[in-house]
Amino acid sequence: MKLLLRLKFLGTDFCGWQYQPNARTVQGTLTAAAREVFGTDCRITGCSRTDSGVHANDFAATLELPFADCPIPCARIPAAFAMRLPPDVSVTAASPVADDFHPRYTVLTKEYVYQILVSPVPDPFLYGRVWHYPKKLLPDAAARMNAVAAELVGRQDFASFMAAGSKITDTVRTVSDCRVQREGDLIILTIAADGFLYNMVRIIAGTLLLAGAGKLDRVGMRRIIDAKDRAAAGATAPPEGLYLNRVTYHE
Amino acid sequence: MKLLLRLKFLGTDFCGWQYQPNARTVQGTLTAAAREVFGTDCRITGCSRTDSGVHANDFAATLELPFADCPIPCARIPAAFAMRLPPDVSVTAASPVADDFHPRYTVLTKEYVYQILVSPVPDPFLYGRVWHYPKKLLPDAAARMNAVAAELVGRQDFASFMAAGSKITDTVRTVSDCRVQREGDLIILTIAADGFLYNMVRIIAGTLLLAGAGKLDRVGMRRIIDAKDRAAAGATAPPEGLYLNRVTYHE
Numbered sequence: 466m467k468l469l470l471r472l473k474f475l476g477t478d479f480c481g482w483q484y485q486p487n488a489r490t491v492q493g494t495l496t497a498a499a500r501e502v503f504g505t506d507c508r509i510t511g512c513s514r515t516d517s518g519v520h521a522n523d524f525a526a527t528l529e530l531p532f533a534d535c536p537i538p539c540a541r542i543p544a545a546f547a548m549r550l551p552p553d554v555s556v557t558a559a560s561p562v563a564d565d566f567h568p569r570y571t572v573l574t575k576e577y578v579y580q581i582l583v584s585p586v587p588d589p590f591l592y593g594r595v596w597h598y599p600k601k602l603l604p605d606a607a608a609r610m611n612a613v614a615a616e617l618v619g620r621q622d623f624a625s626f627m628a629a630g631s632k633i634t635d636t637v638r639t640v641s642d643c644r645v646q647r648e649g650d651l652i653i654l655t656i657a658a659d660g661f662l663y664n665m666v667r668i669i670a671g672t673l674l675l676a677g678a679g680k681l682d683r684v685g686m687r688r689i690i691d692a693k694d695r696a697a698a699g700a701t702a703p704p705e706g707l708y709l710n711r712v713t714y715h716e
Numbered sequence: 717m718k719l720l721l722r723l724k725f726l727g728t729d730f731c732g733w734q735y736q737p738n739a740r741t742v743q744g745t746l747t748a749a750a751r752e753v754f755g756t757d758c759r760i761t762g763c764s765r766t767d768s769g770v771h772a773n774d775f776a777a778t779l780e781l782p783f784a785d786c787p788i789p790c791a792r793i794p795a796a797f798a799m800r801l802p803p804d805v806s807v808t809a810a811s812p813v814a815d816d817f818h819p820r821y822t823v824l825t826k827e828y829v830y831q832i833l834v835s836p837v838p839d840p841f842l843y844g845r846v847w848h849y850p851k852k853l854l855p856d857a858a859a860r861m862n863a864v865a866a867e868l869v870g871r872q873d874f875a876s877f878m879a880a881g882s883k884i885t886d887t888v889r890t891v892s893d894c895r896v897q898r899e900g901d902l903i904i905l906t907i908a909a910d911g912f913l914y915n916m917v918r919i920i921a922g923t924l925l926l927a928g929a930g931k932l933d934r935v936g937m938r939r940i941i942d943a944k945d946r947a948a949a950g951a952t953a954p955p956e957g958l959y960l961n962r963v964t965y966h967e
Contacts, residue, residue: 475841586797
């Protein structure tokens with residue numbers, strides 16, 4: 466049988482999601498814990514790869530059990546994993562899904578959040594959890610970034626926002642939501658789409674920051690999108706500000 | 717001249733505030749950074765000792781400079797320290813104070829916050845920052861704790877809430893505020909007083925939790941206070957949920 470797990474993880478000390486033989490990854494850590502919880506090897510498949518240092522408020526993964534029924538009530542699975550997982554990853558929920566359910570291919574939308582701390586001084590409680598940006602932005606930086614972010618909404622070719630060297634050829638995605646708000650010293654970008662290209666959110670964050678510095682307006686953003694060229698966009702923002710925030714599926 | 721510094725620190729990797737020759741402390745770390753910032757040794761005095769693992773949203777300390785005037789404008793001191801301090805401590809503000817100002821003896825009020833995460837599963841983003849309590853409390857736990865907390869407000873003898881073995885003899889303190897609220901899975905205790913006994917907030921947190929489990933009411937709390945005996949109160953809650961939240965001074 467197949468279970469859909471929901472996870473939360475602090476990405477700081479993980480080399481991303483994807484299993485690697487000699488590195489600490491979320492998939493590897495979860496696979497080892499599942500072996501203890503269920504007493505058997507289980508195949509675990511994630512909803513996306515994530516880079517080293519990237520976090521998840523809500524990551525989805527399937528777990529395939531070589532049993533017809535789950536030996537533990539689903540409601541108790543999070544607590545059973547809590548006893549076997551290290552403190553930087555938690556299983557928050559578990560539910561049965563159909564055998565043909567795939568956590569990556571059946572995604573309806575993914576929502577990411579990117580957090581930038583704009584302050585001359587870092588915040589000890591946010592270290593590794595935000596992009597600390599010590600230089601000055603314009604007083605209305607978030608509003609300017611929000612206006613420019615609106616250009617990204619819709620079904621378009623996002624080739625300008627894909628890491629150079631990626632092998633993906635279909636770079637058209639549908640962004641359903643892209644907005645920027647300010648909360649104290651934090652600038653928070655929220656972006657939802659049916660799928661994302663490699664480094665897409667981090668390149669968008671780095672590009673939108675130019676708007677916060679007064680160096681990019683909507684016309685400029687339109688030009689970047691139309692260029693379909695990575696070199697046209699801004700720098701790739703660092704991984705520590707990025708959170709996979711929500712994943713929704715087709716029924 | 718003397719400066720009053722405001723600090724923020726994540727206590728997890730510090731052996732508390734107080735300098736120790738062979739341990740990483742906030743005072744020791746700050747003293748080393750100050751030597752680099754000002755090019756000379758400076759005496760640094762804190763507003764309180766804090767235990768290993770205890771955090772501060774707003775800690776106050778004085779820094780004595782062997783100069784008549786500060787060689788750096790006060791507004792630039794936080795950024796100057798930011799370049800020399802590790803990521804778990806920040807100087808957030810600096811201002812000149814009179815030579816006879818003492819950060820401990822002139823305190824008007826100190827406010828502490830204690831955070832308890834009530835959830836069967838830990839939260840990776842709150843690890844080391846809350847007391848994770850995986851057992852069940854009553855649905856109205858925070859309201860019950862808040863009602864019992866009201867008994868602590870006022871000028872009274874808090875001997876029941878002082879760590880056994882402490883050498884302090886005057887155990888009367890004035891608690892000006894003591895309340896408990898719930899935010900999602902977090903139970904948050906806020907307590908302000910003119911001073912605190914050793915482990916007072918952590919013993920109060922451990923005692924109030926009994927109210928959240930239905931094992932203590934206002935009458936019981938009154939009995940604990942009147943006993944003036946550490947053995948009458950509840951367990952000492954762990955350090956990781958405790959934050960020095962605010963320190964105010966006589967003008």
